[in-house]
Amino acid sequence: MKKFINAVENVETEMIQGMCRAYPKIVKKLDCGNVVVRTNKKEGKVALISGGGSGHEPTHGGFVGAGMLDCAVAGAVYTSPTVDMIYEGLKAVATDKGVLMVVKNYTGDVMNFEMAAEMAEGDGIKTAEVVTNDDVAVQDSLYTTGRRGVAGTVFVHKCAGAAAEEGKSLEEVKAVAEKVIANVRTMGVALTPSTIPAAGTPGFELGEDEIEIGIGIHGEPGTHKGKLVSANEIVNTLLDKILADIDFKGEVAVLINGGGGSPLMELYIVNNAVRDRLEKEGIKVYKNYVGNYMTSIDMCGCSITLLKVDDELKKYLDAPADTVAWKE
């Protein structure tokens, strides 16, 4: 394992400190643990909280800031955050208007967020929850019953975050989040596995000309192993499944998300292929993002996300955002 680290047990804390020290006007770390909140708490709006295991940077802390999340709770790498930490986050950002929890569909995440919410409700904090499940690859998986929540979650942060910033009620912000969840689909592929620092070796094996189609963001198996083919062919395989899942005719936002180890050079090539295919399908692209949004540590790979947009979601995508990883 060749990584810039000091001690495997400090990876999460040093990383979050390193981010918060870089962008102190946007984010700060709570003393109680790896909980990132906005430097300047905004009252009078619904607060948004998300989180999950570390290893997906810039998710989640990179999306904390005006127009997106109010709080991100980071567990150990690929591990759900503890109930206590989520509870601390809920208390830190709660406002009179309540807190919306945006949780990716992993059994541990959902359980811990819900337990923390119960504790917060006991303190009089109003909470609501949405669970993202945008991954079309597989139905159940290693850590999940039902579909996994993956990169499409970032669109939930953006749109629900914008709705909250506008002053909408908890029910209204939740409805925006649910609208995104209903209209967003993702599928990923790995060229190489990721290496968890504490493990020291790759999480699974792939041959020299082998790829994993439908990979999860923790290296969970996808639908099958395939041969390394051209970018165009890989893109078509992923898009075939995404496009078959819901009717995307009309306008979409496109997110090409990097696995962490794949350079922008390749992500742009993937995007070019995606745009070719969507053009052929008669699907118009309203917005298009390419980069590392929800990584799998150092995995070479990517995912494609399509979000079907209407005027309301377009407005929320265009709304101002000032976070470490998304500025609009």
Next chain:
Amino acid sequence: MKKFINAVENVETEMIQGMCRAYPKIVKKLDCGNVVVRTNKKEGKVALISGGGSGHEPTHGGFVGAGMLDCAVAGAVYTSPTVDMIYEGLKAVATDKGVLMVVKNYTGDVMNFEMAAEMAEGDGIKTAEVVTNDDVAVQDSLYTTGRRGVAGTVFVHKCAGAAAEEGKSLEEVKAVAEKVIANVRTMGVALTPSTIPAAGTPGFELGEDEIEIGIGIHGEPGTHKGKLVSANEIVNTLLDKILADIDFKGEVAVLINGGGGSPLMELYIVNNAVRDRLEKEGIKVYKNYVGNYMTSIDMCGCSITLLKVDDELKKYLDAPADTVAWKE
């Protein structure tokens, strides 16, 4: 070689198309080749042009846009752009106030930009040139006489770009660029080599626990190979050399730049170590950027850049920018 590509000969073009199709409000590609310009040309200001080999994404095209570059010319991977292409770029963005060329110090780049400038001058286009040479690692190198221009170049784009946007004259914008060049220093390190698509195999070899200290952005040798040690030790090795080069006492901007294959997780850990050391040195950090700014394809590695700032440079760093890879 496991990469998302279609054909090695199309990598540069498909990549630039993929970027321009994603961000059509900011950048467009000229029909004549891999020349990226602002979608909306701004008259009445000094134009800024840069470029070099591909493989450093988001450099250079990612910094084209309001407040930074007007044009970026991309050669083949790790190869200087041709004189013709640079000439096309110069003609496309020239204004009455002239064009400043920001060239990284590589023999081929400098030669080709200067030949293109001569052709443009023949057309009555006023040009000026600055050459960046921020790499403190080695004096001469594989493709360079004198020090190499590396990630610190991005600060030249930002500050000179802001000065140009303000309406300053060619001489004044050049002076801002030269001020940045005089005050910026960088040093890099590689954990793994990069793989040029057309070559298909890594550009050099590193053992399992070996790193290259002082690596260039094309995989050129640095000062020496070292043992893989802790992030703190690596950071101190790089900072020792950077801090010894000019007097950084006072305030600095810090850029932790990823090699392309190193995830944000590690870059944040590096940043945390850099901030610890600068704190110990009594050097105050005005701004701090962490991410992939000038990569080496898929190299695992990073560089540390320090820019000594005064009120003028702070103002230019803070000025608005709207590019693919830098928004301020």
